[in-house]
Amino acid sequence: MSDRILIVGGGFSGAMLAARLTATGAAVSLINRDDRFGLGVAYGAAAPWHRLNVRSARMSAVADRPDDFVRWLQAHAPDQADPDGFAPRALYGRYVQDRFAAARAAAGDRLQTVVGTVTMVDPAGAVALADGRRLTGRALVLATGNPPPRTADPETRTAPGVIPDPWAPGALDGIRPQDDILLVGSGLTMVDVLMTLEHRGWIGRAAAVSRRGLTPRAHGPRPDPRLDAPLPDHARMSRRLAAARTAAAAGGWRSLMELYRPVTADLWADLVPEAQRRLMRHLRPWWDVHRHRLAPEVAARIDALVAADRLRVLAGRIGRPRPGAGRLELPWRARGQTSEGRLVGDRLIDCSGPGHAPEDDPLTGPLLAAGAARLHPNGLGLDLDPDGRVLDADGRPQPRLFVLGPPARAAFWETIAVPDIRERTAALAAALTQTS
Secondary structure (H helix, E strand, O other): OOEEEEEEEOOOOHHHHHHHHHOOOOOOOEEOOOOOOOHHHHOOOOOOOOOOOHHHHHOOOOOOOOHHHHHHHHHOOOHOOOOOOOHHHHHHHHHHHHHHHHHHHHHHEEEEEEEEEEEEEEEOOOOEOOOOEEEOEEEEEOOOOOOOOOOHHHHHHHHOOEEEOOOOOOOOOOOOOOOEEEEOOOOOOHHHHHHHHHHHHOOOOOEEEEEEOOOOOOOOOOOOOOOOOOOOOOOOHHHHHHHHHHHOOOOOOHHHHHHHHHHHHHHHHHOHHHHHHHHHOHHHHHHHHHOEOOHHHHHHHHHHHHOOOEEEEEEEOOOOOOOEOOOEEEEEEEOOOOOOEEEEEEEEEEOOOOOOOOOOOOOHHHHHHHHHOOOOOOOOOEEEOOOEEEOOOOEEEEEEEEEOOOOHHHHHOOOOOOHHHHHHHHHHHHHHHHOO
């Protein structure tokens, strides 16, 4: 068995874990489908007008150097070096690649990059690639990032006029300036799609439909003041919610969300699975739009589209789109209503966000079928131990198989934003250095 640690997925999570591990002297093989290590979907598909959703001062990729990104901006893009600003995501991708390149140069042969498609993972610490190669290591980390949306059924995904994955290369190229757009989902993906279309000269109208019709809130013009407020430990959900409302009334909801950031994973783990499921059913939409906020300038652009009657955000349920007079008709029922209406557009774009489904994933599906992994009782993804090890069907940790980043959300809840992934990366690196 090789003494290397294998990491599947070369986006932010995988690249920064590889950098941190090699800094401790570990040998790593980082496997990615293409040679753009450090980008992933979040930064690889970003255009210059896509902005970070977190202020630059909090976007360091290095846990023990909190000003690292701002210092990099000062050297490479001085006009974007405002610590309280929201830098372009494409620029952040350059920063991550730069940090990864520095780690690779320092590590030499200890950091191996492998371009290839992984077709099988073995819990004992091995992977098979589509070209026939097989790699083995003392530990294996799945850092595969966010999958594409999967709201629509297979028939709908291939229907004319439907764009099932807005992040696929060239997905939006066929949209004409005057096209009317139907958007499934009203969150961050919807915002990114509209920003892209606007910068391409789109002047049509859009209707975005989601279950509750909520859109991401905006960051304030300045960093939120620190809020000192008690958060009840080991309390019922109702008590925690009451405490949150009291704190928000006293110091503002943005400060409240910042108060929760460093303890969210612990509070999530403290909930029994049924409480986690209740939170997802009833509170998650409000949590998401307040937790994952927009840069003020981006929020202002979305508000302008609404004010100009070019964007309608609707709450309700949708049916299967069908062709009608050369356009798409989308059946929908407004929230709280029993009668069905229809929306009409030239294109339909699935903006529902990542479609996590471990049971259907070509890597984790076989693990689940074989009992080498199990789904978390909350239904969000794989069940993991506190160090990120995969639990088998009997609840026993797989000593060599770990998960990092968005696929670990069932166990840690917030594993999407850089500050959260950065902390999980540090914790996982510590666990891996003890794995033999």
